[in-house]
Amino acid sequence: MSDDLVAKYGDARLPRYTSYPTAPAFSAVVGPDEYASGLADIGRAGPVSVYLHVPFCRSMCWYCGCHTSITRQDAPVGEYLDAISQEVELVSFAAGNDLPVKNVHFGGGTPTIMKPKQFSALMAKLSSAFALSADAGVAVEIDPRTLAAPMIDAFCEAGVDRASLGVQSFDPIVQAAINRPQSFEQTQTAVLGLRSAGVASINFDLIYGLPKQTVQSCVETVRLAAELRPERFAVFGYAHIPAFKKHQRLIDEASLPDASKRNEQAEAIAEELQKAGYQRVGLDHFALPEDQLALAARSGTMRRNFQGYTTDDCDSLIGLGASAIGRLPKGYMQNHVPLGLYAERVAAGVLPTAKGYLLSEEDDLRARVIERLMCDFEVDLARVSSGSGFDAGFLVERNDRLGDLATDGVVTISGDRIVVSQNARFMVRAVAAAFDAYFGSHGRTHSKAA
Numbered sequence: 351m352s353d354d355l356v357a358k359y360g361d362a363r364l365p366r367y368t369s370y371p372t373a374p375a376f377s378a379v380v381g382p383d384e385y386a387s388g389l390a391d392i393g394r395a396g397p398v399s400v401y402l403h404v405p406f407c408r409s410m411c412w413y414c415g416c417h418t419s420i421t422r423q424d425a426p427v428g429e430y431l432d433a434i435s436q437e438v439e440l441v442s443f444a445a446g447n448d449l450p451v452k453n454v455h456f457g458g459g460t461p462t463i464m465k466p467k468q469f470s471a472l473m474a475k476l477s478s479a480f481a482l483s484a485d486a487g488v489a490v491e492i493d494p495r496t497l498a499a500p501m502i503d504a505f506c507e508a509g510v511d512r513a514s515l516g517v518q519s520f521d522p523i524v525q526a527a528i529n530r531p532q533s534f535e536q537t538q539t540a541v542l543g544l545r546s547a548g549v550a551s552i553n554f555d556l557i558y559g560l561p562k563q564t565v566q567s568c569v570e571t572v573r574l575a576a577e578l579r580p581e582r583f584a585v586f587g588y589a590h591i592p593a594f595k596k597h598q599r600l601i602d603e604a605s606l607p608d609a610s611k612r613n614e615q616a617e618a619i620a621e622e623l624q625k626a627g628y629q630r631v632g633l634d635h636f637a638l639p640e641d642q643l644a645l646a647a648r649s650g651t652m653r654r655n656f657q658g659y660t661t662d663d664c665d666s667l668i669g670l671g672a673s674a675i676g677r678l679p680k681g682y683m684q685n686h687v688p689l690g691l692y693a694e695r696v697a698a699g700v701l702p703t704a705k706g707y708l709l710s711e712e713d714d715l716r717a718r719v720i721e722r723l724m725c726d727f728e729v730d731l732a733r734v735s736s737g738s739g740f741d742a743g744f745l746v747e748r749n750d751r752l753g754d755l756a757t758d759g760v761v762t763i764s765g766d767r768i769v770v771s772q773n774a775r776f777m778v779r780a781v782a783a784a785f786d787a788y789f790g791s792h793g794r795t796h797s798k799a800a
């Protein structure tokens with residue numbers, strides 16, 4: 351790929367397409383009533399997944415783009431868990447209390463900030479409020495610095511089978527520049543503990559493009575991380591959005607690598623992971639060849655949702671907790687972000703839905719096209735549109751952005767198939783954007799995250 355094309359499509363401020371339309375399109379058209387009616391309809395649509403957001407951490411990582419707040423005390427966490435428990439009741443009431451649940455995902459913030467008893471109580475609450483299947487998948491995002499042995503026992507008891515650990519970088523110079531000291535031993539202890547509890551799939555999150563990060567530093571982090579043999583890696587480009595995330599102002603912008611250095615780091619990480627036996631999956635994930643995600647990627651059954659790439663095949667996702675996003679067949683819904691407002695709504699017996707988006711049939715078709723592109727780097731428009739009442743050909747006609755991408759060799763279009771060129775895969779978000787009817791219309795810039 352020429353440098354010109356990299357500059358034209360690779361460095362654009364493009365969404366990561368964990369949903370279509372993307373979150374900036376959400377508005378107050380979806381509120382508690384709309385959500386309740388959607389919940390009343392899903393009982394018959396097959397099993398659902400549940401995402402629970404735990405928006406607390408013990409200390410602030412300066413790069414963090416997640417919805418979280420810092421607390422040294424335990425009381426705010428306990429009060430929040432009471433609220434989430436009430437929300438479970440409200441959702442269960444609206445959906446009918448026999449809603450089949452196949453997957454549970456605890457994200458954050460830092461779910462491991464909960465006491466083991468609090469975690470077990472929350473799992474018990476889910477079991478009583480929903481028809482939680484005995485072999486339900488349970489995944490937890492973990493900060494290795496706050497994972498203690500009793501919590502691992504509670505995970506074992508609850509059937510946790512997947513864990514995602516925040517690693518980011520093992521380089522002490524980078525760690526100091528992002529306020530996230532974390533020794534190799536802390537991460538290793540967490541991995542060994544989780545393995546002995548039978549957790550079958552472990553993911554590490556890594557970030558490149560951090561302050562003071564170099565290619566060499568990235569490569570060393572990967573070498574150390576690969577020694578611990580997690581099944582998967584998710585590798586994010588640092589998204590610097592100080593206008594939204596005030597604490598990112600603590601990061602010295604002069605020490606941030608520029609776009610070409612970021613690309614070099616991303617490539618070096620990919621190369622090192624592949625040398626260590628990991629396969630590239632989607633835009634930014636890597637997995638051991640026998641891992642479920644790698645299998646799903648090879649068979650074209652991988653999915654993309656708010657948690658990134660996934661093997662979760664449920665059509666609906668119930669989001670619980672402040673800022674949590676859910677998806678029902680008719681659209682997306684997001685809960686209030688401020689903790690006080692969230693808790694107040696729930697205490698008043700009202701679903702804490704703040705905003706969302708109702709999908710038109712055309713949106714639904716575009717969402718499926720974009721999901722296949724992000725997962726498979728190709729899409730068969732005829733296959734995706736079959737049964738939708740649309741001839742997806744209209745997505746290609748008069749599509750100037752797609753035409754440009756084809757002229758530039760980023761994609762090839764043959765009949766109904768659109769294929770992203772092998773050496774242009776890192777530009778897949780630009781291809782997805784060519785199918786995004788709202789691209790550029792929300793007046794918000796997305797991150798430079800590659």
Ligand SMILES: C=Cc1c2[nH]c(c1C)Cc1[nH]c(c(CCC(=O)O)c1C)Cc1[nH]c(c(C)c1CCC(=O)O)Cc1[nH]c(c(C)c1C=C)C2
Pocket residue numbers: 365373374415416417457458459586587588589591594687795796797799
């Ligand atoms: C696990 C941590 C999370 C990451 N993103 C989210 C969570 C819970 C969810 C989220 N973060 C933002 C939004 C947009 C709406 C808002 O209320 O601000 C949502 C739904 C803010 C945000 N985070 C990133 C960016 C670029 C933005 C805002 C700008 C935009 O909408 O594009 C970057 C970012 N956050 C996470 C990752 C992995 C990531 C970039 C690679 C984690």
Ligand SMILES: C[C@H]1O[C@@H](n2cnc3c(N)ncnc32)[C@H](O)[C@@H]1O
Pocket residue numbers: 413414415416515516517518555556557586587588589590799
């Ligand atoms: C959930 C995961 O998201 C990643 N993460 C959190 N904040 C950012 C950001 N600003 N840019 C890129 N990645 C981020 C971390 O790797 C974390 O572990």
Ligand code: SF4
Pocket residue numbers: 406407409410411414415416418458459460493516
């Ligand atoms: S990266 Fe994880 S631990 Fe750090 S502030 Fe964000 S949510 Fe908390």
